[in-house]
Amino acid sequence: MAVMRQFPPPLPSITPIGIFIHIAQVTNFVSNSGTWPVYDVTTQTLIEEDTDTGGGGATTSQTTTGTETSTSTQVSTSGGTTAQTQTQTQTQTQTQTQTQASEPQSNTDAQNNSEFDAILVGGRDDRTGDLNISRQEQLFKEGFGVNTNVKAFRYPAPTKNIKDFLAQNPKTPIFLFSAGCSKTLDLSRDPNVDKKLLFVIEPYGVSEPTKNLIETAIAEGLPAENVYVGSYPGVGSTIKGNTSKNPKGIGGILGPHWGALQYVGSQKSNLAKTP
16 A cells, blocks of 8 residues: 655755755745745655465565655745755654464374374284284283283284374384284385384294395384394394394293283383373
8 A cells, every 4th residue: 555645856946145955846936025935745655565375384574664754945035044944854664574384294203193002013813822913912012001002903914904004193103023024124114104113023034035024124224123033033033133132031831922022012111102
């Protein structure tokens, strides 16, 4: 918005005694009185601009500029010579900018905002003597936290199903056990997985494909210490790298392989959000 009030611009004039004076405007000059009346020039400009931008944040900008000039000139030759020139200029500029921006949140943030404390992909549960997935989850929670909220998948579950769950619950700690460790490389490459929160528990190292894919995952950034191995190849002892060694004697009557679920859970219980 602009408002302007302006008389004609100043012009040079000559007084009766030959003095040049620049005045804003000279009209109605009367030589008998020798007096120029007072003239004022006032210019005022007001600019307002508001900008609001949506998206990741909001920006508001407001600029106000005002200029005011006043000029008066008076010359009198009656009874003497008097020359008076008064100029007053006032300029005020004010700029105010406010910017508010919100930090976008993405699935790449290394933070578990899920209602779940962990994901467990279990081991074999279809042979005589195997523990079903509910019992495997229970063993894990005895170490991780009995009140924790754990999403458990059976080992033959399609990896896509686990990835779909991760898309809704990114950065949730993942624990792969025994046969479930065959999904290590695929999950470690998923953008919703934080490699530092992916743990591999006693993989079947006798299987060359399983051994190779775990070592590839380590080469691609999975911390080797996140791989917990037992004392013989069937529980990962041949996996290359600075892996973590499970202690002897864990598991009680269930044996050290099943006991590894409880042991590793207890080692990472600090990751549980549920007390």
